[in-house]
Amino acid sequence: MDKDKNIAIRVDNVSKIYRLYNKPSDRLKEALGFTKEKKYREHKALDQVSFDVHRGETVGIIGTNGSGKSTVLKIITGVLQPTMGNVTVNGRISALLELGAGFNMEYTGVENVYLNGTMLGFTEEEINKRLPEILRFADIGDFVNQPVKTYSSGMFVRLAFAVAINIDPEILIVDEALSVGDVFFQAKCYHKFEEFKKQGKTILFVSHDLSSISKYCDRVVLLNQGVKVDEGSPKAMVDLYKRFLVHQEGEPEKHIAREGEWRSKIQVNPNLLEYGEKLAEIVDFAVVDKDGKLTNTIEKGTTCTFKMKIEFHKDLQEPIVAFTIKDMKGTEITGTNTMYEKIEVPAKKDTVVEVSFTQKMDLQGGSYLISFGCTGYMEGDFHVFHRLYDACSVNVVSMKDTVGFYDMNSRIEVQVTK
Template sequence: MKDVAIKIDDISKIYKLYQKPTDRLKEALGISKKLLYTEHYALKNVSFSIHKGETVGIIGTNGSGKSTLLKIITGVLNASKGNTTVHGRISALLELGAGFNMEYTGIENIYLNGTMIGFTREEIENKLNDIIQFADIGDFINQPVKTYSSGMFVRLAFAVAININPEILIVDEALSVGDVFFQAKCYKKFEEFKERGKTILFVSHDLSSIAKYCDRVILLNRGNLVAEGSAADMIDLYKKVLVNQLDDENQKSDIVKTNMQDQWKNRLIINPNTNSYGNYLAEIIDFGLFDDKGNITNNFIKGRTFTLKMKVKFNAEIQDPIFAFTIKDLRGTEITGTNSMIEKIGVLKTQIDMVKEISFMQKIDLQGGEYLLSLGCTGYRAGDFDVYHRLYDICNITVISDKNTIGYYDMNSIVNIK
């Protein structure tokens, strides 16, 4: 097919795992009749096609085979079985500083990397000023790269990869090293690439970037291709993978559920250093975060609704308990939150061993990013404020957005120009 840039046909990558180094030697010498290794599939029977001009994201948990797949596409690794076909000149940014000679200067490494990609010296010289300006590392461009910081490495490597004018650009998490201004410049270049009909293959844990830039997304899990489709659909499916709720029979979790594992909180990513305190006259025994489709998850798409639920057990008779939650940014600034007293919803009196389930449902207008959630049950006894139980920074909330406005939340402005 003329419009196909990359075709992956039944690719598998198998690694032999040996219990001890001597087993590898015995196999190489052929002196053992026993099988001395076990097979590990980094990738198993993966097939898909990427069309010219597409921006395709690859997502999955650590160990799902994303980087292995990119290395096979770029020729860094050989597949154990299957075929890979690439139509077009590839520029790949797979590992920080890969292909750099530490003793060479930045300028010399530009020529070295360009030559490795397959460009002539004349072609590199025509792009040299653009590369230097994009990298923006000042006089360090004339210094040996062994003197560079990690940020300088990624600036120069990305500047070469994206300004050398490839037909296919492959990026694997490299942008996470640069500062926010450099990342903004890189993403602007992505937009230019898309407008010019270039093909981009993009691996990232930043789901907001995946949602914003990718025409299509491929989801991998444990070396298997789970599904491919729109960014929104694949992110929803990925959220199930994160909490072992994937229904695909080939991806079922081997976790045996117990009463404890049936709790909502055990299907979330919990902060191991949570600050839990209070007099425990009431205790938050369970809580869950639910997206607009009823799935338990820490990840939510901006503009949709999500529901926070908590179960509180009362160890004493309490008059008018107050149930609350707070959302903070990673710097500890309280962004938003509410409680049952503010919302004018209350319980007049509780009994010992009574369990109440409280639900807060709201629309997410927070900007894309990472936040921390705190929960609480408080009240007043004899006129004094009392903390029964609080869970500070109990878990994270990731908001996935393809449009971030200024500040903490989106005013959802409607803009008309006449």
């Protein structure tokens, strides 16, 4: 047992090395001792990775494909053994990794619930108590009494998820499993996930859904090619992760060197993130209210414009100009670009183009972050010409807020019919 009672999971200098052989016969020759020649090459799926997860904390793990996210989860849950290093777990784990991996296809749904429960260490009496809630959550009707081999893929994952999430674990480990089933079942899964957070459960969460990472996680670990790059706030790690996605891994430039005429009249984030190849450069940007005034404050329900000025240093084919709006936690709420809107942007070398996005501001009252970008394709490959993350903030002033992120502007009619 770890001496620090506040640690739920400790990953200490963990490495996982696989031997890769060119052909199966090389593996056999080595196993039988027929050759002393090295027939394999080593692949480090994880390279000296360390991090802690504290009790009651929700920690996300993000990274590009092949970064080692699933490998570290499998080592934590005991599915894999590390080549080097140690993992300490304090608490009962429920892992939503490979849903239904322990199911017997010949057994009925109910029989598989008891099989899985027994494998997790529950007595028959304990499973009896949980069975009604598991079946209610899965919601697959009379199919629970049919062999699992007759299930559709949707019914299979619903039952597997229901079993995994209703065993009252102290630690929940989730690997992309919240995207199973239809939209209504996904909503139920996320509701259960939120219940776990409110109950102070420990959650380790791997997902490509950056909005969910930003919304639910207290802290995020960023992996890249088996190495831990950094850990920190969801917003900072998601921004850094986006740089890895477009191979802009270097230290971000913290400030824009040039001072534009527009942005000198609004409040600009002094710590905005800027990167890109600069074949096209965003040299100025602004937020404009309904009266044409450059401002960081917009009244809800009025028209506003996000605009930017782009200088092209090379002839480009169909550049994509974009803006996005995020909340203060870094969750992307909305945004659009010229490709979605089917607007062509002329891009000739040494020309400057102004692009304006005008819309009605229906977001709820509060503060939001605005990002600008110019990207595109060259010879079929995606390129980031210039991006400005969290360039400025917008404060939406509202006299009436509704539920959620934005106002649907419903018109309500009430009639007395009797």
